[in-house]
Amino acid sequence: MRREDLDRVMAALREPTRRFVQEARVRTCLVVNGAGQVLGQHGFTRSYEIVNIAALAAAAHAAAGALAGLLDAGRWTHLHNDGERQQMFLAPIRTPVEELILIAIFDEDSSLGLVQLFFDQLVEQVQQLPEFQHAAASGDQASFERDLEAAAHRILSTDGPGGA
Amino acid sequence: MNNDLFLAVLQRLSRVPGVRGAMIVDMAAGVPVVAEMADGVPPEPVAALAASLFRRTARAAEGVAFGRLQTLQLEADAGHVVVAEAGETAVVAVAERSAQLGLVRLEVHRAAEALL
Amino acid sequence: MSLVNYSTREITCKIVYYGPGRSGKTTNLQYVHGSVPDERKGAMVSLATETDRTLFFDFLPLDLGSISGFRTRLQLYTVPGQVYYNATRKLVLRGADGVVFVADSQREQADENVESLRNLHENLLEQGFDVRELPLVLQYNKQDLPGVCTAEEMEDALNFRGVPSFSAAAVAGRGVFDTLRGISDLVLKSLSKRFRQEVEAGAAR
Numbered sequence: 001m002r003r004e005d006l007d008r009v010m011a012a013l014r015e016p017t018r019r020f021v022q023e024a025r026v027r028t029c030l031v032v033n034g035a036g037q038v039l040g041q042h043g044f045t046r047s048y049e050i051v052n053i054a055a056l057a058a059a060a061h062a063a064a065g066a067l068a069g070l071l072d073a074g075r076w077t078h079l080h081n082d083g084e085r086q087q088m089f090l091a092p093i094r095t096p097v098e099e100l101i102l103i104a105i106f107d108e109d110s111s112l113g114l115v116q117l118f119f120d121q122l123v124e125q126v127q128q129l130p131e132f133q134h135a136a137a138s139g140d141q142a143s144f145e146r147d148l149e150a151a152a153h154r155i156l157s158t159d160g161p162g163g164a
Numbered sequence: 165m166n167n168d169l170f171l172a173v174l175q176r177l178s179r180v181p182g183v184r185g186a187m188i189v190d191m192a193a194g195v196p197v198v199a200e201m202a203d204g205v206p207p208e209p210v211a212a213l214a215a216s217l218f219r220r221t222a223r224a225a226e227g228v229a230f231g232r233l234q235t236l237q238l239e240a241d242a243g244h245v246v247v248a249e250a251g252e253t254a255v256v257a258v259a260e261r262s263a264q265l266g267l268v269r270l271e272v273h274r275a276a277e278a279l280l
Numbered sequence: 281m282s283l284v285n286y287s288t289r290e291i292t293c294k295i296v297y298y299g300p301g302r303s304g305k306t307t308n309l310q311y312v313h314g315s316v317p318d319e320r321k322g323a324m325v326s327l328a329t330e331t332d333r334t335l336f337f338d339f340l341p342l343d344l345g346s347i348s349g350f351r352t353r354l355q356l357y358t359v360p361g362q363v364y365y366n367a368t369r370k371l372v373l374r375g376a377d378g379v380v381f382v383a384d385s386q387r388e389q390a391d392e393n394v395e396s397l398r399n400l401h402e403n404l405l406e407q408g409f410d411v412r413e414l415p416l417v418l419q420y421n422k423q424d425l426p427g428v429c430t431a432e433e434m435e436d437a438l439n440f441r442g443v444p445s446f447s448a449a450a451v452a453g454r455g456v457f458d459t460l461r462g463i464s465d466l467v468l469k470s471l472s473k474r475f476r477q478e479v480e481a482g483a484a485r
Contacts, residue, residue: 025216035329036364052367059336059368062327098330108219113194113212148364 006039006147009131013040016125017102024118025110027086030103031093032058037148039100057090057103078119080112089115093123095132170198173275177255180271182263184243188279189254191215197253205258214247214256222249235269246272250279281375282471284350292353293467294375295460298400299382300392301333301361304421307450308382309340309356312460315453316342334360337372347468354464361396370403378415378467379404380459382450383438385420385428390437397438415466417444419459424449 013031021029021042028043030050036058044050060079068076078091086107093100102122104115126132170188177186178200185201187210194215199207214236222233236247244259246269255275259268283292297305306326313324322341329335337357344352357376359369373379381400383393404411420434429437431447439445444462448455 035331035333035335051364055365055368056371059327059365059371062336066325066327108192111192111194111212111215113190113208114216116195117209117212148362 005131006037010039012129012131013126016122016129017042019125020102020104020118020122023121024104024106024115026089026104026106026115027109028105030054030057032101032103034058034062034099034101035148043105053103057101061090061092061101078116087112089119091119093126095127095129097132097134100126167198169278171200173255173278174198174200177257177271177275180257180259180263180268182260183257183268183271184260185210185258186275187211187256188250189215189247189256191219191249191252191254201258210245210256210258214245215254218247218249218254235272237265237269244268248272248276250276253279255279282377282467284471284475288351289349290351290353291347291471292355293377293464293471294355294357295378295380295463295467296373296376297356297358297380297382298369298373298396299361299421300384300389300396303361303382303384303389303393303396304419304448304450305358305361305380305382306332306334306338308380308419308421308448308456308459309338309358311450311453311456312342312356313340315457319343320345333362334358335365336360336368344464348472352468356460363395363399366399366403369399370407373403373407376409376414377471378417378463380417380419380463381438382419382421383434385422385434386425387427387429390429393434393438413470415463415470416441417446417459417462417466419446419448419450419455421448421450421455423447424452424454 017029017031017040020026029041030038030044030053031040032038032054036055038050038054041050064076064079068074078089081088086105089104089106089112091102093102102119104119106115174186174188177183185199185205185207187199187201187207188197189195189211190197194212196207196211199211201207218233218236221236225231225233234248238245241261243261244263244265246257246259248255255272257268257272259265297308299305309324313321320343325339327334327336327338337359340356342354342356344354346352357372359365359372379400381397401411404414418434418439420431422428423431431445435445444466446455446459446462448459450456
């Protein structure tokens with residue numbers, strides 16, 4: 001994804017994800033692409049966390065996908081981890097152009113059912129966004145690394161601590 | 165956790181005149197455990213929202229020292245939703261506007277008690 | 281941490297291919313996979329991005345056959361090279377018995393090689409590895425490209441520990457098996473030393 005596209009895509013995702021966070025009552029959420037590049041975040045205050053979580057979530061999603069293939073399970077609809085203090089919901093947002101991944105962290109103020117409910121609505125909204133209808137010409141492989149770094153810097157300067 | 169018991173409870177509740185659907189909800193996860201809903205009433209959103217509302221209202225009730233929340237009742241143009249907790253689960257009934265609310269509430273309570 | 285099963289007489293060792301992005305780690309594994317007969321290898325798993333950059337790891341299980349009466353298996357892993365994926369690299373490094381550092385001989389990658397080696401050192405320390413004892417070899421890859429650093433220049437820049445090093449052009453397969461043999465040797469020697477120590481310690485009790 002080229003840097004100019006990144007700006008537009010991030011701007012387009014801002015309102016749907018803000019609404020999701022509010023209605024699903026989650027604490028924090030991240031939207032990343034398949035490579036772990038951060039496209040949106042809400043609620044994070046510590047920058048180093050975002051990059052690590054994004055990379056690990058993309059890896060977890062990829063590993064789960066490989067497992068699904070081996071098990072002939074069909075595509076997973078979501079991953080849910082129930083922790084002692086918080087829960088994590090990880091699910092793909094499939095658009096005509098690419099597959100995004102949403103990671104939502106929530107506690108007893110929300111619930112898996114609530115998150116799923118508003119996630120489904122988020123998916124419908126994102127699938128309609130013009131930015132996800134047609135693939136822009138993607139950058140060459142040499143710009144891949146630059147874009148990953150740029151995404152990390154960008155997400156922190158525009159969406160800032162505390163998110164929307 | 166007894167599936168036969170859950171089904172028996174729901175079937176009895178569904179037979180109350182005006183009840184369009186009934187379900188048992190896992191309160192923590194906000195997902196249906198067992199549901200007997202009429203066509204067109206989606207169990208998952210109802211379960212999520214009913215559980216969320218109940219938990220938050222329960223906290224409010226405790227906050228003003230009203231004690232334990234027993235029933236949550238919603239009244240809308242098209243009908244009623246009645247929620248009563250049963251430990252880690254809750255019983256939810258969705259009823260038409262014309263239903264006898266007192267009867268529905270009674271049966272929801274009975275169902276909740278049967279689960280405890 | 282090698283898995284040694286005395287009852288089934290099997291040894292399994294984990295070898296991680298480390299290095300900066302696009303230095304040829306995945307290429308090494310792909311070449312090995314393509315060259316080893318079916319009965320000696322398992323399926324290769326590659327968790328990659330759409331642009332074929334390693335996202336999590338590549339994995340290739342190999343069967344070395346019987347060594348000193350033990351059925352010896354190697355599990356080869358690669359890590360994602362980009363700086364961004366450090367958290368993921370740490371996961372893949374866990375339990376490593378040996379590391380192959382794949383360096384990119386192109387002059388413009390000199391800084392990346394140094395930074396990646398430093399990152400490896402840092403991650404090993406953080407995970408409690410004894411960096412002096414952990415088997416490590418260096419591979420100077422892309423020696424087939426024009427104008428790259430010579431093996432001597434790469435030695436000067438990177439091999440301050442004096443570990444075994446190998447020139448390679450992984451795309452063509454040059455040096456790939458030499459490197460793999462080199463690291464397997466070190467790993468198995470290290471295992472054997474530990475085994476002897478354990479046996480001696482057992483005898484002393």
